[in-house]
Amino acid sequence: MSVTSSEPVSLGDTAYRQLRSDIVSCRLLPGQRLTERSLAETTGFGISPIRDALTRLSHEGLVRTLPRKGYQVTPLTLKSVDDLFTLWRIVGPETVRLGVQDATAEQRRQIITALSAAIPGNDPTHDNTDDQPRLRLEAVTAAFASLAAATDNDYLIRVHDRLQNDITRILALITADTDTPTPEPPIDTEWLELVEHRNGDAAAARVRDYVTDLHTRVLRILTRWPSVVASEITPTHD
Structure with missing residues (x-):
């Protein structure tokens, strides 16, 4: 049973939670290339919430920025x-x-x-x-x-x-x-x-x-x- 919070959840928070879950569960695989546009299309979120989510995930080490190429789910070696x-x-x-x-x-x-x-x-x-x-x-x-x-x-x-x-x-x-x-x-x-x-x-x-x-x-x-x-x-x- 879910508990309803009295505080509103921003779209950026919702996008972050979804993408984080997808990465941790390997629905988005290690090493997979990501772009803000492709994620917006597949998730239904706008570019701004996706960008906010990717910034947070980058700080957590789950994704990394590829200059002029977008992002990548942090690989495993x-x-x-x-x-x-x-x-x-x-x-x-x-x-x-x-x-x-x-x-x-x-x-x-x-x-x-x-x-x-x-x-x-x-x-x-x-x-x-x-x-x-x-x-x-x-x-x-x-x-x-x-x-x-x-x-x-x-x-x-x-x-x-x-x-x-x-x-x-x-x-x-x-x-x-x-x-x-x-x-x-x-x-x-x-x-x-x-x-x-x-x-x-x-x-x-x-x-x-x-x-x-x-x-x-x-x-x-x-x-x-x-x-x-x-x-x-x-x-x-x-």
């Missing part, structure tokens, strides 16, 4: 993916440790609610088994965003958001383009107890193990793609 996971292995556990320890009662409730939805079989409202991995990933993403917010550290929150954008892109790209399953976050009832009892160190250790495992598996998948011999990673399907 094997090195950039490797670097991303290396940084996430440093930032992710510490974000979780601080978030678990410092969360307010309301923030803990939000985190536990999101994590509960990520436990297999815990959300009876979604019966389509094909959607379960995606829905669990969305729940975990929401929980980690709440954990980052609970740190009350603006720098850490910005770094987390930037990392989460690219991690989600990589997982979406792999999920859509390979039959090899990626490891899902090991969310179980023990996770809920760690949050409830503010056991940040144990939660951080679990995140570190997961990121390390995911790092290895993602690189193993990508190194089998023909496109890794080039400078940018592209989908292998036609």
